Amino acid sequence: MERGRVDIESLPGAIDLQATVESGQSYLWDREDGRMYERTAASGGDAWYWTTPRVAGDPQVVRVRQTDGALEWEATFDAEDALYTLLGLGDDLPAIRATAPADAVVEEAYDAYWGMRIVRDPPFPTLISFICSAQMRVGRIHGMQQALRREFGEPVEFDGGTYRAFPTPAALATASEADLRELRLGYRAPYVKRSAELVASGDADPESARGLPYGDAREYLTQFVGVGDKVADCILLFSLGYLEAVPLDTWIQTTIAEFYPDCDRGNYADTSRAIRETLGGEYAGYTQTYLFHYLRSGGRDL
DNA sequence: TAGATACCTTATAG
């Protein structure tokens, strides 16, 4: 087992591990005691586990915990670089916040969860997670991903326990729709299977969107079954590093109606462009994620 | 091309 620590003082801005992994961006982390999405008193050292799918080499496990002044990690591999990527530790939070509009609700959201960072999860698990997110609550989306790992993931031994990595495209393509429906995926089951088939066959790969101009990347991702503009924006923001992407979900649409009515242009593409500019352009997705988490957590009545 | 409707399942509100 390898281990290490990241000094928080060395980071550009704060880090709030719980907010980062429990804000509906990533569904690939499990809390050690299993009690996610509950308010916990202060911070205090809760640990989260993350398992990698087999992409190249063996599947891996990393456990990370926030303590006074550091992120302490233990893993089946040298996880330092991976954590920087996964948790957005290189993002200059103060600089990003400076690009956001100085509206009261935006300030409240940043203050409430200061230190939350945008994750960069691997593309295939993100694709599947957000296909599953349609018309679903955050806690249940997470439960679905746990079920997929449990039923179709490769086992990994770590620190005396057995963990399961997120399933490969081939594993989910091989699953039957009935198998997936038994995991309570509902109408998302065929979407997951057919999108996994596209990746497993080599006909498409969410990784291929990386580096394309934002509009082209979003367009590319909508070829997957169960991926419309909103889910495509989630994959761009939470996996591929397009920090300007603003997923137009029910929460942000309510926010637009309440605070930015001029941005409602009646269709996704135009509304998306308008709110992206209003929220500061290049890092609009960061501000969107703070607003989403703040409002969803009941920070302000709408 | 824009608009309406069906879709799995379940936590939560009333």
Place this chain on the structure above:
DNA sequence: ACTATAAGGTATC
């Protein structure tokens, strides 16, 4: 208790 509603939407017509 029991029903209606809505949940980080998308595909289809």
